[in-house]
Amino acid sequence: MTFTHRRALAVVPVISLLVWSVAATAAHGSELATGHPGPMSGIIHARGASHANTKSPNLVYHGGPVASSGTVVKAIFWGQRWADSSFVGDKFSGIDSFYSSVGGSSYMGTNGEYTDSSGHVSTAVTYGGHLVDTTAAPTHAPQTSAILDEVARMIPKPVPNGYYPVYVDTPRGHTNYCAWHTYGTANGVVVQFGFFFNLDGDPGCDPEDSSGAHSQGTAALGNVSGHELSEMATDSHIDAWYDSSGAENADKCAWTFGAKDLRLGKTVWKIQGNWSNAAYNAGTGYAFGGSVVRGCIDGTN
Secondary structure (H helix, E strand, C coil): CCCCCCCCCCCCCCCCCCCEEECCCCCCHHHCEECCCCCCECCCECCCCCCCCCCCCCCEECCCCCCCCCEEEEEEEECHHHHCHHHHCCHHHHHHHHHHHHCCCHHHHCCCCCCCCCCCCCCCEEEEEEEEECCCCCCCCCCHHHHHHHHHHHCCCCCCCEEEEEEEEEECCCCCECEEEEEEEECCEEEEEEEEEECCCCHHHCCCCCCCCCCHHHHHHHHHHHHHHHHHHHCCCCCCEECCCCCCCCHHHCCCCCCCCEEECCEEECCCCEECHHHHHHCCCCEECCEECCCEECCCC
16 A cells, blocks of 8 residues: 655443534634644545555554554534435444444454553543534545544544544545545544544445445445554554554455454444454464465454
8 A cells, every 4th residue: 555654443431422413613623723733643544546555564663652542432423415214224223223323342352462662552432412514514525634624623532542443424535445434633632533524335345245244335334444443543643553564453454354354233234354364473364365364363363
């Protein structure tokens, strides 16, 4: 994959889902977001897009923070089409169920070996529901600062271990990636956030989930949501765990899948795996495409 940022997911109770529909009447985000956001990281390139070598061996710790105290997630849906129930379909319910059930799962357990300097990392995720902003979202690939501004507008009191994924109604178009994550300061607090295009009918970002558990677009969002959540947990500020080519744990297993779908609570998802140093060292990993993908695990194998 092409990386522009390096020199160039304990069980906790899930709180009740709280779904908000709000108008973005707060001050413009640029007045709320302070400092410069980090660069795009964990860029999920579309199938077939040009990318750098991610086959270098193990991840190395570079001293930065990981999700050592668990992650508090509140999703943001941004764009005028989120007011249209026919467009929304099962996206709200699907993303809500994903984040509500992923904490402490075997999937998040694939991130458990990547600790901070004190030996801490948490696979806990507490979901606070989603927010809806029906103002116009960017019509093209946004700068990280535009997404940080949106987080600052919508989250007046963020928390340091907060992760705020922003789902826009904008299709990917000719952009060669599906999603990314980074960090920045919003309303005086350093937070983690992600960005996700609308992936309806997008073959380049489609995990080709045949389970029928979700619509195509929601299944695609679930897969890339798992990718970015895992990387946020193990490389929160883009200075923790990555390999010699700059690839994070989910990057190294992008568009490869184990033989079994992942069950999260009452829902089933087709989610890509994550790189495990331990699995690579042991010569193990899941089977995909007729051979073992050494080092890639998904919690089902």
